[in-house]
């Protein structure tokens with residue numbers, strides 16, 4: 678597959694086969710993904726590859742997420758979409774492996790009177806580390822697609838971050854996202870892409 682097809686045909690997978698991923702395949706994928714760009718080349722990212730009993734305990738934490746998110750979803754979507762979203766959050770589609778991507782924890786105070794550039798100076802580390810981790814995650818998603826693996830990038834687990842971090846024994850880092858990974862057991866249709874996103878200037 679060429680890169681354009683990998684980008685266009687990657688889908689968020691929310692149902693996985695009950696099939697383990699060989700560690701060598703995952704390791705190769707993650708080592709490649711780590712060639713992502715990062716702000717001032719800090720590479721301030723950490724990946725936890727979780728399966729087995731610890732994964733099951735994380736799923737218990739995810740139930741807290743679904744309770745927190747349900748009222749919000751109910752305001753926006755039909756009952757069918759709410760139920761499928763909640764059931765995915767509860768069992769993460771049966772994914773055999775969860776990837777938890779972390780960055781250092783940053784604390785700061787923002788005032789609403791600050792200019793954007795003043796804000797940026799204060800938020801710089803968190804902003805840059807978040808973007809860098811996002812580049813790493815996108816690499817993971819695309820490399821997985823190339824290897825016949827499915828993924829779903831989730832930020833919903835941040836709603837249960839304290840509990841997840843406690844389960845992971847992590848105190849000094851912030852969870853960026855959770856990525857489910859495994860062999861897909863569905864072939865979802867591509868959600869519509871919105872137009873009018875590119876402005877050509879001087880053409």
Ligand SMILES: Cc1cc2nc3c(=O)[nH]c(=O)nc-3n(C[C@H](O)[C@H](O)[C@H](O)COP(=O)(O)O)c2cc1C
Pocket residue numbers: 687688689690765829830831832833834867868
């Ligand atoms: C930053 C980010 C956060 C996301 N969080 C969630 C999530 O919490 N739960 C979920 O089911 N999907 C999540 N997604 C997946 C999106 O819903 C999905 O990418 C989008 O609907 C487009 O579908 P596609 O990935 O199949 O192209 C997230 C995606 C991104 C990039």
